[in-house]
Amino acid sequence: MDRIGVVDTMFARFDMGSEALDELSGCPGFGTTFEVVRRTVPGFKDLGVACKRLIEQEDCRIVVALGMPGKAAIDQVCAHEASQGIMLAQLLTSTHILEVFVHENEEEDPGRLAAVCVDRARKHARNAYWMLYEPEQLTRNAGRGVRQGYGDAGPIAG
Amino acid sequence: MDRIGVVDTMFARFDMGSEALDELSGCPGFGTTFEVVRRTVPGFKDLGVACKRLIEQEDCRIVVALGMPGKAAIDQVCAHEASQGIMLAQLLTSTHILEVFVHENEEEDPGRLAAVCVDRARKHARNAYWMLYEPEQLTRNAGRGVRQGYGDAGPIAG
Amino acid sequence: MDRIGVVDTMFARFDMGSEALDELSGCPGFGTTFEVVRRTVPGFKDLGVACKRLIEQEDCRIVVALGMPGKAAIDQVCAHEASQGIMLAQLLTSTHILEVFVHENEEEDPGRLAAVCVDRARKHARNAYWMLYEPEQLTRNAGRGVRQGYGDAGPIAG
Amino acid sequence: MDRIGVVDTMFARFDMGSEALDELSGCPGFGTTFEVVRRTVPGFKDLGVACKRLIEQEDCRIVVALGMPGKAAIDQVCAHEASQGIMLAQLLTSTHILEVFVHENEEEDPGRLAAVCVDRARKHARNAYWMLYEPEQLTRNAGRGVRQGYGDAGPIAG
Amino acid sequence: MDRIGVVDTMFARFDMGSEALDELSGCPGFGTTFEVVRRTVPGFKDLGVACKRLIEQEDCRIVVALGMPGKAAIDQVCAHEASQGIMLAQLLTSTHILEVFVHENEEEDPGRLAAVCVDRARKHARNAYWMLYEPEQLTRNAGRGVRQGYGDAGPIAG
Numbered sequence: 001m002d003r004i005g006v007v008d009t010m011f012a013r014f015d016m017g018s019e020a021l022d023e024l025s026g027c028p029g030f031g032t033t034f035e036v037v038r039r040t041v042p043g044f045k046d047l048g049v050a051c052k053r054l055i056e057q058e059d060c061r062i063v064v065a066l067g068m069p070g071k072a073a074i075d076q077v078c079a080h081e082a083s084q085g086i087m088l089a090q091l092l093t094s095t096h097i098l099e100v101f102v103h104e105n106e107e108e109d110p111g112r113l114a115a116v117c118v119d120r121a122r123k124h125a126r127n128a129y130w131m132l133y134e135p136e137q138l139t140r141n142a143g144r145g146v147r148q149g150y151g152d153a154g155p156i157a158g
Numbered sequence: 159m160d161r162i163g164v165v166d167t168m169f170a171r172f173d174m175g176s177e178a179l180d181e182l183s184g185c186p187g188f189g190t191t192f193e194v195v196r197r198t199v200p201g202f203k204d205l206g207v208a209c210k211r212l213i214e215q216e217d218c219r220i221v222v223a224l225g226m227p228g229k230a231a232i233d234q235v236c237a238h239e240a241s242q243g244i245m246l247a248q249l250l251t252s253t254h255i256l257e258v259f260v261h262e263n264e265e266e267d268p269g270r271l272a273a274v275c276v277d278r279a280r281k282h283a284r285n286a287y288w289m290l291y292e293p294e295q296l297t298r299n300a301g302r303g304v305r306q307g308y309g310d311a312g313p314i315a316g
Numbered sequence: 317m318d319r320i321g322v323v324d325t326m327f328a329r330f331d332m333g334s335e336a337l338d339e340l341s342g343c344p345g346f347g348t349t350f351e352v353v354r355r356t357v358p359g360f361k362d363l364g365v366a367c368k369r370l371i372e373q374e375d376c377r378i379v380v381a382l383g384m385p386g387k388a389a390i391d392q393v394c395a396h397e398a399s400q401g402i403m404l405a406q407l408l409t410s411t412h413i414l415e416v417f418v419h420e421n422e423e424e425d426p427g428r429l430a431a432v433c434v435d436r437a438r439k440h441a442r443n444a445y446w447m448l449y450e451p452e453q454l455t456r457n458a459g460r461g462v463r464q465g466y467g468d469a470g471p472i473a474g
Numbered sequence: 475m476d477r478i479g480v481v482d483t484m485f486a487r488f489d490m491g492s493e494a495l496d497e498l499s500g501c502p503g504f505g506t507t508f509e510v511v512r513r514t515v516p517g518f519k520d521l522g523v524a525c526k527r528l529i530e531q532e533d534c535r536i537v538v539a540l541g542m543p544g545k546a547a548i549d550q551v552c553a554h555e556a557s558q559g560i561m562l563a564q565l566l567t568s569t570h571i572l573e574v575f576v577h578e579n580e581e582e583d584p585g586r587l588a589a590v591c592v593d594r595a596r597k598h599a600r601n602a603y604w605m606l607y608e609p610e611q612l613t614r615n616a617g618r619g620v621r622q623g624y625g626d627a628g629p630i631a632g
Numbered sequence: 633m634d635r636i637g638v639v640d641t642m643f644a645r646f647d648m649g650s651e652a653l654d655e656l657s658g659c660p661g662f663g664t665t666f667e668v669v670r671r672t673v674p675g676f677k678d679l680g681v682a683c684k685r686l687i688e689q690e691d692c693r694i695v696v697a698l699g700m701p702g703k704a705a706i707d708q709v710c711a712h713e714a715s716q717g718i719m720l721a722q723l724l725t726s727t728h729i730l731e732v733f734v735h736e737n738e739e740e741d742p743g744r745l746a747a748v749c750v751d752r753a754r755k756h757a758r759n760a761y762w763m764l765y766e767p768e769q770l771t772r773n774a775g776r777g778v779r780q781g782y783g784d785a786g787p788i789a790g
Contacts (some may be wrong), residue, residue, distance in 0.1 A: 008458050013472045015459030040454040042443045042462070045399070045415060049406040056410055070469075074419065077396055080235055083203070085403045087243045090207040091250060092407060094214055099203060103232065110472040127200045138198040142166050143173030146200070153228075156171045156268040238551055241519070245559045248523040249566060252530055257519060261548065285516045296514040300482050301489030301542075304516070311544075314487045314584040324774050329788045331775030356770040358759045358778070361715070361731060365722040372726055386785075390735065393712055401719045408723060426788040554709055557677070561717045564681040565724060568688055573677060577706065601674045612672040616640050617647030620674070627702075630645045630742040 002034040004128055005060035007050045011043040012068035014114055016100065016121040020064050023125035029133065034061075044069065044101070045078060048085025055093045062128045066100040066121055079103070096131055100124045102149065120149035160192035162286055163218035165208045169201040170226035172272055174258065174279040178222050181283035187291065192219075202227065202259070203236060206243025213251045220286045224258040224279055237261070254289055258282045260307065278307035318350040320444055321376035323366045327359040328384035330430055332416065332437040336380050339441035345449065350377075360385065360417070361394060364401025371409045378444045382416040382437055395419070412447055416440045418465065436465035476508040478602055479528035479537035485517040486542035488588055490574065490595040494538050497599035503607065518543065518575070519552060522559025529567045536602045540574040540595055553577070570605055574598045576623065594623035634666040636760055637692035639682045643675040644700035646746055648732065648753040652696050655757035661765065676701065676733070677710060680717025687725045694760045698732040698753055711735070728763055732756045734781065752781035 004024060008017030017038060024036050037058050041050045044067030054060040065086055069079035083099060090097045100120055107113040127148075130137040145153035162182060166175030175196060182194050195216050199208045202225030212218040223244055227237035241257060248255045258278055265271040285306075288295040303311035320340060324333030333354060340352050353374050357366045360383030370376040381402055385395035399415060406413045416436055423429040443464075446453040461469035478498060482491030491512060498510050511532050515524045518541030528534040539560055543553035557573060564571045574594055581587040601622075604611040619627035636656060640649030649670060656668050669690050673682045676699030686692040697718055701711035715731060722729045732752055739745040759780075762769040777785035 010454055010457040010460060010462035012459045013461040013469055015471070017458050038455065039451070040458040041412075041447075042414065042440070042454070042464070045403065046412060048403060049410060049412055052407060052410055076235075077392075078399070080239065081396065081399045081403055083236070083239045084242065084400065085407060087203065087206065087239055088246070088404070088407050091210060091243060091246050094207060094210050096199075096204060096207055098200065113472055124200070131199070135197070138168055138200070139196065141168040142175050142198040143170045144168060145171040146168035148200070153171055155173070156271055234551075238555065241552070241555045242558065245519065245522065245555055246562070249526060249559060249562050252523060252526055254515075254520060254523055256516065282516070289515070293513070296484055296516070297512065299484040300491050300514040301486045302484060303487040304484035306516070311487055313489070314587055326770055326773040326776060326778035328775045329777040329785055331787070333774050354771065355767070356774040357728075357763075358730065358756070358770070358780070361719065362728060364719060365726060365728055368723060368726055393708075394715070397712070397715045397719055400716065401723060404720070404723050429788055550709075554713065557710070557713045558716065561677065561680060561713055562720070565684060565717060565720050568681060568684055570673075570678060570681055572674065598674070605673075609671070612642055612674070613670065615642040616649050616672040617644045618642060619645040620642035622674070627645055629647070630745055 001032070002132065003058060003060045004034055004036050004132070005051065005054035005058065005063035006036055006038045006066070007047055007054065007063060008040055008066040009043050009047065009068070010040060012066065013104065014068065014102070014117040016066040016102070016117050019118050019121035020066060020100070020125040023122040024129060027126070027129040034132070044082040045085060047082060048089040051086065051097045052089040052093055055095045062095065062132055063097045064100060064125055064128050065097050069101060069103045071105045098124045098128050100148070116149040123148040159190070160290065161216060161218045162192055162194050162290070163209065163212035163216065163221035164194055164196045164224070165205055165212065165221060166198055166224040167201050167205065167226070168198060170224065171262065172226065172260070172275040174224040174260070174275050177276050177279035178224060178258070178283040181280040182287060185284070185287040192290070202240040203243060205240060206247040209244065209255045210247040210251055213253045220253065220290055221255045222258060222283055222286050223255050227259060227261045229263045256282045256286050258306070274307045281306040317348070318448065319374060319376045320350055320352050320448070321367060321370035321374065321379035322352055322354045322382070323363055323370065323379060324356055324382040325359050325363065325384070326356060328382065329420065330384065330418070330433040332382040332418070332433050335434050335437035336382060336441040339438040340445060343442070343445040350448070360398040361401060363398060364405040367402065367413045368405040368409055371411045378411065378448055379413045380416060380441055380444050381413050385417060385419045387421045414440045414444050432465045439464040475506070476606065477532060477534045478508055478510050478606070479525060479532065479534035480510055480512045480540070481521055481524045481528065481537060482514055482540040483517050483521065483542070484514060486540065487578065488542065488576070488591040490540040490576070490591050493592050493595035494540060494574070494599040497596040498603060501600070501603040508606070518556040519559060521556060522563040525560060525571045526563040526567055529569045536569065536606055537571045538574060538599055538602050539571050543575060543577045545579045572598045572602050590623045597622040633664070634764065635690060635692045636666055636668050636764070637683060637686035637690065637695035638668055638670045638698070639679055639686065639695060640672055640698040641675050641679065641700070642672060644698065645736065646700065646734070646749040648698040648734070648749050651750050651753040652698060652732070652757040655754040656761060659758070659761040665765070676714040677717060679714060680721040683718065683729045684721040684725055687727045694727065694764055695729045696732060696757055696760050697729050701733060701735045703737045730756045730760050748781040755780040
């Protein structure tokens with residue numbers, strides 16, 4: 001059975017990992033074609049190596065990495081470092097890792113921020129499923145302004 | 159038969175991948191000397207590893223990677239990370255990957271932005287062809303201010 | 317017996333390494349299941365390779381890396397470089413390294429700055445222990461706004 | 475016979491590659507001890523992997539990489555990425571690559587900009603020669619404020 | 633006999649390499665336990681690979697890398713790239729490289745700038761010696777605000 005990894009953090013202020021898990025559990029083949037492995041790390045700088053370990057040691061074929069950069073200026077630098085770690089983990093393993101970051105300052109209202117978390121986590125969990133089993137879903141949407149967390153921007157009227 | 163890879167994104171708001179494919183299909187040897195393999199990923203941070211996989215697992219000898227950074231400030235940081243991923247993919251595979259990014263804020267008018275997308279995607283697709291089969295086309299233009307997306311800047315009048 | 321590494325610097329103005337050591341010495345299995353190896357380096361840019369050496373040459377299964385970026389503007393760039401080094405050390409060894417940085421300008425008052433050092437060093441030392449022996453402690457706190465150095469932010473009221 | 479690589483770009487607005495070639499052709503041993511291999515790539519982000527390929531596949535013992543970052547703000551970020559690529563190519567091959575970048579905004583006057591290009595390209599071509607065959611030329615100038623593109627700054631009067 | 637590497641640049645405006653060499657020549661075991669190998673490169677972006685070559689090809693067990701970033705804004709970006717190169721060289725070789733950078737704008741007065749150069753080069757040369765032969769000198773100074781170039785900041789009064 002294939003394995004899809006889900007890694008999230010204690011630092012984040014919304015349980016995005018559970019959203020991703022729930023979305024994957026509703027995809028065709030869950031429990032028969034693929035199963036899901038979850039890990040939680042302290043903060044988003046720990047995501048890169050956690051993903052790499054899931055790929056190397058737990059045979060995950062793709063991983064969804066979820067984190068929430070805080071509001072402070074230093075958090076932006078840390079988010080950049082965390083992203084570089086996830087990028088490097090992808091390139092050293094030749095395996096896709098979908099980065100799902102929701103910046104705490106994307107929305108002031110907690111309810112709206114939570115809605116962004118839910119939408120982005122679920123859409124990227126679905127993307128992970130598509131990349132493994134239905135890549136044509138991605139190709140038919142090439143260049144169409146598809147977004148996660150919010151509604152699609154759509155193609156430009158060129 | 160050689161293979162040239164083309165990778166684009168769902169995030170982009172113009173189908174640059176199809177422009178690159180069309181340009182390559184008009185190059186000498188298409189279908190006899192070389193064929194084209196296309197992949198679409200969610201966003202531009204997924205391009206680096208997708209290119210690496212095309213090189214390692216699909217035997218592509220060169221890849222064209224197309225993306226469109228959005229207008230938000232955070233998109234500039236993400237574009238930087240995406241570029242670093244493409245750079246690393248090149249260096250880990252010792253294979254050229256031509257990065258074709260059109261920033262959404264390069265042009266306000268959708269029609270002009272689309273024109274930049276078409277021109278840049280096609281010229282870099284042609285560059286990929288040249289790098290494999292006619293490298294002298296590049297050498298004879300060394301230091302001549304050649305541009306993609308817009309007209310050439312030309313050499314300085316030194 | 318397992319080994320946990322602790323690396324700190326002469327540059328830091330508080331002995332965070334000793335706090336981490338003391339915290340680990342109070343964890344279940346100290347001296348029987350695991351022991352601690354400590355190294356001190358000049359500054360935080362030396363942490364990355366020191367951690368990698370502890371993992372490769374001293375068989376440490378996880379490392380806690382402690383540093384204190386100074387107040388000058390250049391120190392922020394150096395902190396970024398130091399963090400990238402720790403990130404790379406993690407990815408090249410597929411081993412977790414918990415970065416514990418306390419910026420000297422987080423608090424003006426020395427007593428409060430010291431309290432941040434104590435709290436952050438100890439909580440991350442505990443995190444290192446949990447990651448090896450009680451990972452369920454992390455998973456049950458996924459997305460709950462857990463912090464080190466200060467009190468938890470808690471989950472958003474979404 | 476040894477080989478020295480020279481890589482330049484179509485993007486640059488001055489033919490720095492030819493200056494480097496001409497300088498090397500005037501060095502002792504040209505054509506007997508060493509020969510020169512030239513490649514041209516589209517832009518400076520393609521330099522890193524082109525240099526790596528010259529080292530790995532064409533046996534170049536050192537490479538001179540020439541590029542001209544444009545005037546736009548985004549060009550500064552791209553120059554940073556291009557430099558990181560050249561740095562990584564050096565470290566992955568354990569081979570020196572001399573980066574010769576002339577920023578288009580270093581001089582407003584085209585004639586003066588061209589003069590910077592000529593001087594910097596030639597001096598770094600000579601440096602490449604020295605590094606291979608006369609390293610003592612570098613050591614005797616240690617800490618003496620040597621510059622390329624402009625006159626030397628000289629040592630401080632400490 | 634062990635080997636310690638010292639690499640400096642022609643770009644720097646003070647001969648820091650000679651200071652480091654002189655300091656090491658006064659350490660116990662010089663000429664019997666260890667010897668010193670010196671290299672000079674054009675600029676600080678060449679330091680990383682030069683250090684890596686000293687480690688790989690000249691068997692240096694530790695290296696001191698000395699450079700002086702200039703006053704221009706672009707020099708700060710270049711310094712960042714140079715530091716990343718030194719960091720990567722450390723991690724790819726699992727060997728310490730002590731980065732000794734004196735920014736030309738740290739002091740306006742040439743005499744004071746020279747004094748910073750002397751102090752920082754010598755203290756880091758001594759650190760290199762300690763790291764190989766007397767690591768307890770570092771551990772006893774953990775968290776004590778030790779500085780190079782200027783007097784120690786000392787521990788905070790927490």
